[in-house]
Amino acid sequence: MATQAQLRQRRTDHDLIARAAESVRRRARRQQAESAVGRAPIVPYGRYVLVGFLDELALAASRGELPAGVRRVGLELCGELLGETSGDPTQRA
Secondary structure (H helix, E strand, O other), rough: OHHHHHHHHHHEEEEEEHHHHHHHHHHHHHHHHHHHOOOOOOHHHHHHHHHHHHHHHHHHHHHHHOHHHHHHHHHHHHHHHHHHHHOOOHHOO
């Protein structure tokens, strides 16, 4: 049985990963729309693979199924992805 601190940490990890996935998803949608009207190149399919990977990572984090090393690397990746999109003026709230 998980302690309250473990449950909070799982929720925090899940929220960060889910936020990164949504950020990448939004960026891919925007690029796809710009591509449709000829203003940008076609969005690489790898972007959608990354979104799916982040969704699965968030699910595993919420269940507490991530090994410590995978969790650490995943959270670092999400931090980098969020940093990239925060540099995009259209992503700022």
